[in-house]
Amino acid sequence: MTNQTIPKKYDLIxxxxxxxxxxxxIYAARANIKVLMVAGTIPGGQLLLTTExxxxxxxxxxxxxxxxxDAMKAQAKxxxxxxxxxxxxxxxxxxxxxxxxxxxxxxxxxxxxxxxxASANWLGLDSEERLMGNGVSSxxxxxxxxxxxxxxxxxxGGDSAMEEALTLSKLASKVTIIHRRAEFKASKIMQDRVxxxxxxxxxxxxxxxxxxxxxxxSGVKTKNTKTGKSKKLECKGVFVAIGHTPATSLFKxxxxxxxxxxxxxxxxxxxxxxxxxxxxxxxxxxxRQAITAAGDGCRAALEVERYLEGI
Numbered sequence: 001m002t003n004q005t006i007p008k009k010y011d012l013i014x015x016x017x018x019x020x021x022x023x024x025x026i027y028a029a030r031a032n033i034k035v036l037m038v039a040g041t042i043p044g045g046q047l048l049l050t051t052e053x054x055x056x057x058x059x060x061x062x063x064x065x066x067x068x069x070d071a072m073k074a075q076a077k078x079x080x081x082x083x084x085x086x087x088x089x090x091x092x093x094x095x096x097x098x099x100x101x102x103x104x105x106x107x108x109x110x111x112x113x114x115x116x117x118a119s120a121n122w123l124g125l126d127s128e129e130r131l132m133g134n135g136v137s138s139x140x141x142x143x144x145x146x147x148x149x150x151x152x153x154x155x156x157g158g159d160s161a162m163e164e165a166l167t168l169s170k171l172a173s174k175v176t177i178i179h180r181r182a183e184f185k186a187s188k189i190m191q192d193r194v195x196x197x198x199x200x201x202x203x204x205x206x207x208x209x210x211x212x213x214x215x216x217x218s219g220v221k222t223k224n225t226k227t228g229k230s231k232k233l234e235c236k237g238v239f240v241a242i243g244h245t246p247a248t249s250l251f252k253x254x255x256x257x258x259x260x261x262x263x264x265x266x267x268x269x270x271x272x273x274x275x276x277x278x279x280x281x282x283x284x285x286x287x288r289q290a291i292t293a294a295g296d297g298c299r300a301a302l303e304v305e306r307y308l309e310g311i
Contacts, residue, residue: 025079280292
């Protein structure tokens with residue numbers, strides 16, 4: 001007798017949850033594929049930090065982010081997806097079978113879909129965390145509409161910050177970009193678009209040290225990085241655009257990534273290793289939307305179905 005755990009076998013293991021993972025599970029399980037989802041300890045990704053989602057089709061009055069994730073999870077389970085709400089501690093992607101370790105347990109499958117997502121980088125302020133979803137956001141496309149004809153702030157100096165500011169300028173009455181340096185690191189074309197936009201102003205050499213407001217954002221407190229002087233700026237929304245970090249540390253050395261850590265894919269969802277697919281923000285540094293992640297999940301599941309038929 002040994003204490004070695006007997007591997008539990010599946011056709012497909014999905015590592016990660018969120019719109020991509022749940023959609024993949026729904027499509028795969030409906031195709032009579034035996035699916036295990038290793039969802040992580042807080043399954044649902046960025047939507048768990050979102051209050052109201054108004055741009056996901058089918059919900060004319062909008063839906064709360066966590067509620068949408070709960071509905072997707074229930075739908076995946078309805079079709080037979082097994083879900084473990086724990087973190088994968090090791091993933092072996094090469095050869096057959098694929099192996100996923102969760103604590104002391106090992107699970108095997110013929111195919112893998114990675115949907116571990118990406119998390120926004122934040123300023124690390126207590127006030128920022130407290131007002132997240134109540135005026136603090138990391139996605140202008142998701143939340144910009146809520147700030148129509150209001151003054152907002154964008155924090156950052158890269159291309160993503162320029163994109164956020166330009167998106168918000170179509171909706172807000174005024175956009176102020178707060179950047180800690182005296183020049184942007186964004187591409188020249190993006191800088192020109194921002195600096196030539198009448199609705200966008202820039203507060204140079206400044207960092208946000210506090211987000212103001214009790215239950216809703218009312219402004220920010222900034223500090224000049226050269227003089228140390230503080231300043232208060234009124235606004236209704238704070239959009240933090242200082243980058244995202246894809247959850248790919250588990251796959252370093254085994255899957256190809258770009259310099260930012262996003263998984264490299266071909267045909268939207270195929271990694272360089274047969275039988276291993278990626279869906280959602282973990283391989284998407286551009287769109288980062290619930291609907292595009294769900295589309296990736298659909299594509300990945302359909303590719304898995306074709307892959308399984310051929311082995």
